[in-house]
Amino acid sequence: MQPSTRMHIAARAPHPTASLAPRSGALATKGRVMLPTLAWLGAAWAVSFYVSRQLHGRSDSFDKIFAQQNTPEVEAARKRDLLVETYGDPRNSLLNILGWTK
Template sequence: MQPSKPMRIAAGVPPPIFPRSGAVVSKRILLPTLAWLGAAGAVGLFVSRQLHNRSDTFDHIFSQQNTPEVEEARKRDLLVETYGDPRNSLLNILGWTK
């Protein structure tokens, strides 16, 4: 018994012609990648601006209260001599740009 021929050959239908796969793949990947990068960049820029605005607001408020008496009370209450200054902590995101 002979193996059956594919239907395409039996019906006399020519094989399909596909465009170059590299061009199709690059178009399918390029647009979503650019859209994702643009959205991520926009969100990053928005967050950065909000952090800078908030940091400037806090700096303005704290500069009005930055008297020697307030600083001494802060050092005493936060145990700065024992645990270190929380302003210099890695978790102080608002203070990173200063």
């Protein structure tokens, strides 16, 4: 055999680790799509869980503080100053995030 023929035959032989390489297909494509999606969903859940816990903790501490100050005189002054009869109670507003769970 001539040297060029041997080189040509060696180039056609499969690489010894070719069977270990990931195969492209439906399973490999699903894995490439699912892993980042699951990571993103997990991170979003963790952030929302953390924010929710912080809001509930802050809401509970404010509730304790305000419960000590809720006297009939304070409530009457609040209703008068915030014009509750005219504009409605701001505690029931959609923007009152801390009051949503109550």
